[in-house]
Amino acid sequence: MDLVNHLEGRLLFAVPKKGRLQQATFDLLSGSDIQFRRETRLDIALVKNHPIALVFLPAADIPTFVGEGRVDLGITGGDQVAEHEACSSSTEETGVEKVLDLGFGRCKLQVQVPEKGDIKEPEGLVGRNIVTSFVGLTEQYFARLEDLGDKTVSGDGDVPVRNRLRTKIKYVGGSVEAACALGVAHGIVDLVESGETMKAAGLKAIDTVVESTAILIKSKHPSNPKLVDMIASRINGVITAQKYVLCQYNVDRNLLETATKITPGMRAPTITALEDSAWAAVSSMVLKEKIAIVMDELTACGATDILVLSIANSRTG
Numbered sequence: 001m002d003l004v005n006h007l008e009g010r011l012l013f014a015v016p017k018k019g020r021l022q023q024a025t026f027d028l029l030s031g032s033d034i035q036f037r038r039e040t041r042l043d044i045a046l047v048k049n050h051p052i053a054l055v056f057l058p059a060a061d062i063p064t065f066v067g068e069g070r071v072d073l074g075i076t077g078g079d080q081v082a083e084h085e086a087c088s089s090s091t092e093e094t095g096v097e098k099v100l101d102l103g104f105g106r107c108k109l110q111v112q113v114p115e116k117g118d119i120k121e122p123e124g125l126v127g128r129n130i131v132t133s134f135v136g137l138t139e140q141y142f143a144r145l146e147d148l149g150d151k152t153v154s155g156d157g158d159v160p161v162r163n164r165l166r167t168k169i170k171y172v173g174g175s176v177e178a179a180c181a182l183g184v185a186h187g188i189v190d191l192v193e194s195g196e197t198m199k200a201a202g203l204k205a206i207d208t209v210v211e212s213t214a215i216l217i218k219s220k221h222p223s224n225p226k227l228v229d230m231i232a233s234r235i236n237g238v239i240t241a242q243k244y245v246l247c248q249y250n251v252d253r254n255l256l257e258t259a260t261k262i263t264p265g266m267r268a269p270t271i272t273a274l275e276d277s278a279w280a281a282v283s284s285m286v287l288k289e290k291i292a293i294v295m296d297e298l299t300a301c302g303a304t305d306i307l308v309l310s311i312a313n314s315r316t317g
């Protein structure tokens with residue numbers, strides 16, 4: 001099938017074609033009932049149950065395609081969106097709007113130097129060689145350090161910062177951590193999650209440029225705003241369901257006020273009468289990461305029959 005000729009009237013949704021964000025993105029699509037089958041080697045897949053086509057692109061290119069407006073929606077790293085913004089001139093609009101923080105793909109873009117070297121502070125890298133895949137953010141970072149402002153300095157015409165930086169910033173597409181050992185760089189600016197790669201390369205972090213998680217972005221002028229809103233709402237529902245659990249318990253009505261302070265819920269806890277009128281049943285959404293503490297506190301307060309249920313999906317106000 002000639003997929004390109006089937007794109008007419010379809011909302012284009014860019015997703016990572018490989019890498020760290022891909023599986024979690026596919027899980028989100030599946031949770032949002034966006035059904036597709038990707039043919040081998042094809043970078044476009046038609047969604048079976050909606051007028052949507054998925055476009056598989058490198059995470060780094062997604063903000064550009066969304067910003068140009070041809071692609072309506074995208075999932076990529078917040079770091080990639082920040083890099084796209086840093087590479088757009090101060091007067092230029094990026095055309096990208098952030099819709100939702102998706103919570104996965106958490107990492108930091110950090111300034112790193114050899115652990116055993118003599119550079120201890122970011123200032124020690126001014127005038128030296130830096131290697132990175134994030135040239136825009138790195139230029140911005142060193143421009144601030146060199147006190148050049150963000151893009152241009154008033155009174156100096158429109159000379160881009162890059163031409164006036166004393167620090168030399170070079171782009172590489174991957175394996176950035178090898179640059180110091182290979183003698184190409186005095187420092188690097190690269191992503192760190194567990195810190196294993198950095199440690200294995202004999203590097204240490206001396207500053208953070210940006211913190212990042214995956215985000216849903218949309219074009220400022222999407223072709224079908226209603227469909228964009230529907231997808232955003234579905235994805236939000238899946239994200240919320242992943243973050244929360246439903247906590248149910250019984251409590252003596254005398255203790256109800258204290259107990260519901262521990263589980264205030266999203267809007268308010270649901271309180272149901274029991275056959276024994278001295279008691280009430282409470283049901284409330286609680287952040288998954290806090291549930292153990294909440295259960296301890298409920299038990300200490302006198303609540304009983306505490307149950308924790310996972311939430312398959314959600315729509316909250």
Ligand SMILES: Nc1ncnc2c1ncn2[C@@H]1O[C@H](COP(=O)(O)OP(=O)(O)OP(=O)(O)O)[C@@H](O)[C@H]1O
Pocket residue numbers: 016018019020021058059060076077078079080105106107173174191192193194212213214
């Ligand atoms: N170690 C990591 N832990 C968590 N998230 C990461 C990590 N590395 C990258 N990311 C996130 O995933 C995004 C895509 O990175 P990834 O390395 O998967 O890209 P890629 O498209 O496979 O490119 P490359 O070929 O350059 O590795 C990054 O922009 C960042 O938001």
Ligand SMILES: O=P(O)(O)OC[C@H]1O[C@H](OP(=O)(O)OP(=O)(O)O)[C@H](O)[C@@H]1O
Pocket residue numbers: 020173174175176177190191192193194195196197198
């Ligand atoms: O702190 P860690 O958990 O070790 O993760 C950090 C590494 O992950 C990313 O690289 P990736 O593995 O995607 O490959 P790349 O170096 O080719 O970009 C990043 O560029 C670091 O190298």
